Amino acid sequence: MDLKLQGKTALITGSTAGIGKGIAEELLKEGAHVIVNGRSGKRVDQTVSDLTHLGKVYGIAADLSKPDGSQNLIKQAEEIAEIDILINNLAFFEVKAFEEVTDEEWEDYFQVNIMSAVRMSRHFLPKMIKRNNGRLLNIASEAGIKPVPSMIPYSMTKTSLISLSRGLAELTKGTKVTVNAVLPGPTWTEGVENFLKGAAQAENKDLESYTMDYFKENEPSSLIQRFATIEEVASTVAFLASEKASAINGTSQRVEGGIIRSI
Structure with a gap:
């Protein structure tokens, strides 16, 4: 299937490994230009080296847990190209008893898993709406619907991303811009x-x-x-980022193998 992504520019946060890197690879195969991001310049450079044979890929090192880092990424990304696809993938998790999670650790979860997506979306979504074209995807998790007792802070942040996605989608009403959440299961x-x-x-x-x-x-x-494999999640993201998914907006697309029991 031709997803008609040739020449589109995608910015993917937290994309030097795992699902983020897999999404970058999938979009490059579909002909998109990709900007990868991570905190470490060395890892960003290595990711660009790993993927450059697939197409046009750029790398920007920036710490999105801080406002200054987010602004740095935004500035450098816009110097490369107009962003057609924004994928907020950055997140971290830790298996830890709820009573042992400190206030400082809760704040870290909030800044990295939620505020990085808020800052990116706050800048790029209005631009997409103004030009009446664009895709915004927040990588949440099935844990956002089915919280994991040993990962409560992570689960809470993913629930927040699901709500954020639906709220942002409401802002796109009547336009050709879509906002969706993707809920991978264990990958x-x-x-x-x-x-x-x-x-x-x-x-x-x-x-x-x-x-x-x-x-x-x-x-x-x-x-x-x-x-699930990284490729299974990445292919779902690529489809939602494409023109083929133009009627899908405000949803939480599950890629979790049926873990969540519902109709």
Whole structure:
């Protein structure tokens, strides 16, 4: 399917690894120009090097947990091109008991997972609406609907992103701009693999057997009973970023293998 993304410019926050990098790769394959972002200049440069064979890719190092870092990214991105597609992907998580999460850690979650998306959207969405064209996607999580007890701050921020997405979509009424949230479920990223390796070692199990048991014990409602691949999530994002998805607005698109039981 031709998604008609040739020549479109996409800005993806937090895209030097995992789902963000996978989205960049998918959009490049579809002919889009991509701006990747991360805090480390070294990692940004490496990502650009990894992806440059696929198409036109730029890299901007900026810490989006701070207003100055967000403004730096915005300024440099606009010097490259007009942004047609904004994908707010930046986020972090930690498995930690609720009572052990400090006020400072809660603030970090708020600044990184929520305010980075707010700052980017506040700048770029009005420009999209003014020219009557654009796509804004917030990468949330199934945890935003089905909170994880060991990851309550992360889950809360993803719920906030879902609400933010719907609210922003209301601002696009009658235009050709769309805003949607994407809700990946457990996805096999480098970070997840490292986490599972540590968990398996703690229980004296090998990674393969621990992973096989993971869904039976932790996600029994999953219908696919496996981790989603980065490519599966990225292809969904690419479709929503395209003209083919022009009638999809204000939604929370699930890519979570049926974990959330609903009709």
